[in-house]
Amino acid sequence: MSDSPAAPSRTKASSIKAALASVSPVPGAPKPDAIFVGDSITRSFGGLAAVDVSHLEVQRGSITALIGPNGAGKTTFFNVITGFDPPNTGTWSFEGSSLAGTPAYKVAREGMIRTFQLTKVLNKLSVLENMRLGAQGQTGEGLFRALIPALWRKQEEEITERALGMLEQFNLIHVKDDFAGSLSGGQRKLLEMARAMMSNPSMLMLDEPMAGVNPALTQSLLEHIKELRETGITIFFVEHDMDMVRDISDWVIVMAQGSIIAEGPPADVMRNPAVIDAYLGAHHDVALTESGESLTDTSVSLTKSEES
């Protein structure tokens, strides 16, 4: 898609940055080409409003981060829009079709594939079998067709081929025959992401993809996510690792106490006083006692944004 051979390989990244440059950094900002649009989505547990999002859009093809302090409702929001948790109110659409009230498996078939904060690998299946499960539209997944291997054997070979390629990319090829339950925490994260990719998602939703991943692996994973953006996949992820958010995201959405409090390019968002307040409390720069010093340190590390 690059028009000149001298153009850098990350062509999509720059075009998305250009598209988002015109978006005003306010909560609920409309995007020029939104793949996901949500309206007045609420979910409360008893008296606690876990999610109260009035409007949210995700730019197609972007890497959008969803950040916020613990208990902000990020995972609940993910659960609601993927059909794992019923909302109290709200409508949302993905690629133009409404998904409110759609069961989780149909949401996935629409192309919104998610991973989980606590990884859900299938322990007693091999890594390769985990991968194969991710493929969509398998003929052999019907009860009666399953009885006739001739109907699905060829497709199974294609799926295996694709799974092996994907395992190679995610550095898991050497454990392909091991039980998924024997993998380390970081490897499980990788496997879950690779398995989600087997479904050919148009939007990949990652819930804390970096939690528990070895720092040496983090860098290759980040590169991998950036490459996914080049293939046109939208990535919407929850993360606490600010370095990662700064490094890869095109747009950052900040949630606190269930609502969206800020939006914008990563550098701007991390300087936003409302965001710093949400993370550290509104009175964080008033030195109360000796703990005032450490609080200021955190605020500095949050706002340092120059090195990427």
Add this chain to the structure above:
Amino acid sequence: MDWLTVFQNSLTQMIGVQAIIYCLAALGLNIQFGYTGLLNFGQAGFAAIGAYAIAVTVATLGWPLWLALFFGILGAIIFALLLGIPTLRLRADYLAIVTIAAAEIIRQVARSVSLNDYFGGSDGISGKYAADWYALNPLPVGIDTALIRFSRNDLWVVINGWTLVAVIVLITWLLVRSPWGRVLKSIREDEDAVRSLGKNVYLYKMQALTLGGVIGAFAGVIFAVAAQSVQPDNYATTLTFFAYAVLILGGAARVFGPVVGSMIFWFLLVFVGQALNNAVKAGYISSSILRPDQVGQIQFMLVGLGLMALMIFRPQGIFGDKKELALDER
């Protein structure tokens, strides 16, 4: 002490009608519990439906046996849907509670006095209702050797029964190696993960419950045909728990687990009983320690001890993989 008779009886029972019945019940549970992780504690109910379908349609209504078989399968499917629709969306333990209760409801209804005319109350229904089928028996005589002994009719049941087992084992083998089987195993591991990958978990659980239930109904069909009678108390929860013992003994989620498990279970049960009986009669065990009428209880105690030892020393069953089991402890 007559060791030859002890062995003859034990080996006969190892491949006898009871072994077939429990093997079939366990084959159904293997699909439900072993592969899909569904805790069906109502397998006796499915077997009762198969058995009563035969007894009521053939003996009471006088319809042909093949039609009775059709009703048995249909009944099992309806029962599975009734159990599954409300419970399969809920956590696994709800299915366990509902199935064990539903199976008991079936038994209590079958033995109720007010439905005596249809189901024969606690006496059940006896009669020559598989006479047509026994008439097809081409065997001239039964078999009587030093190791096994079957009457002509029993041999016909046993041959057909094990053929049915072979067909079901083949189907199970084909299914669990297919992408369909992969979805089942994945549901057992984590159904939310399977949902997040676009599979309709509810449908798969329903298919597994129904398929396992129909196989369980075949256990009842064989029971009814072999005994030429149906008694409600044969379909109490003990049947379900013996079937679970058979499944776990052989190894859950292993295609041949129920077959080998059932053979070992019945060999041990009969062997311990017969050996004790013979030992008491021959005076090896003083009647001040064990009276002949106590042998039945001691037999089950010893088999129970054996099963406990199995769970301690080989928790994965005969065919199981210890590495798989160790994954749960991480």
